[in-house]
Amino acid sequence: MESTEALIPPLAVLDAKLNLPRGLRVLVHADPTFMAMNALKRQFELILGVEIQSRALSIDRLRKAIVANGSQRVSDYDVLACDLPWFGEMAGSGLLLPLDELVAEGGIDIGDFVPDAVASARWNAVQYGLPVMSTAEMLVYRTDLLTEAGVAPPRTLAELLVAARILHRPDRGVYGIAWNGGRGTALGHTFMTIMAAHGCPIVELPKTADGYDGEAGAMMPLRPAFLSAEARDTAEFLRALMPLSPPEILSMAWYDRARAFASGRSAMAYSHTLLAHLYERDQESPAFGRTGHLPHPRGPNGRHIAPLGGYALAIPANIAPERIPAAWQALSLLTSAGAAKLYILNGSLASPRFSVNRDPDVAAISPVIGVVDQMARQRVLRMWPRPPIRGISQVIQIAGEEIHDMLLGLKSPATALTDAQRRAESIVTPAAF
Helix, strand or coil, X not given: CCCCCCCCCCCCCCCCCCCCCCCEEEEEECCHHHHHHHHCHHHHHHHHCCCEEEEEECHHHHHHHHHHHHCCCCCCCCEEEEEHHHHHHHHHCCCXXXXXXXXXXXXXXXXXXXXXXXXXXXECCEECCEEEEEEEEEXXXXXXXXXXXXXXXXXXXXXXXXXXXXXXXXXXXXXXXECCCCCCHHHHHHHHHHHHHCCCCCECCCEECCEECCCHHHCCCCCECCCCHHHHHHHHHHHHHHHHCCCCHHHCCHHHHHHHHHCCCEEEEEEEHHHCHHHHCCCCCCCCCCEEEECECECCCCCCEEEEEEEEEECECCCCHHHHHHHHHHHHHHCCHHHHHHHHHCCCCCCCEHHHHCCHHHHXXXXXXXXXXXXXXXXXXXXXXXXXXXXXXXXXXXXXHHHHHHHCCCCCHHHHHHHHHHHHHHHHCHHHC
16 A cells, blocks of 8 residues: 555556447446546547446435346446445345456556455455445534534534534524435434444444454344444434434435535534535535544444445446456456546545545545545544445345334334344344345
8 A cells, every 4th residue: 555645647548449349338326426437428438449328326226226237137237336335235146247357367456445445345255346436424514613612523422412502503594413314225324324433333243353344244144233232322312413403304315414514504414525525625615615524423332433435346247258358447447546536536535546545636626535545544434334244225224214213203212223123134134145
């Protein structure tokens, strides 16, 4: 892992165009990195020598499309963008092509990638994807508002509640904190990451010296942990956040919370660097130049972590065999340091490569790039809060449904967590393996 700064050169046109009749077919997520990739479509077409056909979907639709594509005799796509926690499900179900031999033959510098991002795209010690975008979920806060109120940046969940109460001024149109409260996947992610800040993953992973083994799901069945003390503390914490949040909190998702912070409606927010451009690059935002970044404040038994998010590019297992060499060439180029730099120069703030984060052109764009790079090097940026295990998407959905019912007052915390445990056990217990 190289730490010195060096300019990454522009991508060069391939010596020979890709052998892909009907062009390169790509299935991606509709987020800033892939939107930047789409904006650069003509440039990549010139580099690769073929037309690019790209389909961009929302997170839940993307997962369904990958599964549906895997049921076909021959894949409709050459390259897939896969959310990091999905690799247990997708690789474990035989939907993705193993890449180890291709990585070795291609001389890919795996050490330049954020380690936990590489680990997330691995299943049973086999690499199935290469990171194309890594994002950190952090607490962002308005430095000016905290200073004005005499509040220190919160480093514990107790301090966060105090700060949110002080900063919550609905009479001024400013709410304490924004977060994912929308039913299902959005709230499920909030519950999972806040539970990690309390010191426990959403499933019972083996402990390690610096956290938990997020890759253990490939080797052993795992039990959900909704009946743990940390799960109960997380449920109570979210209930305490409710009155300190925007009134539409129970319909908020990733973009909504970042937009609330960027527009000045929220003094703090849990937000992914994926959407940091809304306040880091928009000079009209009240938060521009006035944003502080912290790992998740921790619970009494937790540690400071920034849950890792992001995507890796993979090749479908049912791709026509004759298309594999060219698909691999495309995947390698689209995940290269040169490509990652292009994404950032065109709107993204989420690189999975250390060399790109240290490029002077990139580092000058936003301070958040250096913050995330440091977190990754210090092993604060972790994947175990969102482990790539079979059934993780369903477990997240279950958490987001049961806790949503709790926050609506339809269920007590104890009932919601018991119901979540019962439902999740049918997904990730030994019978599912």
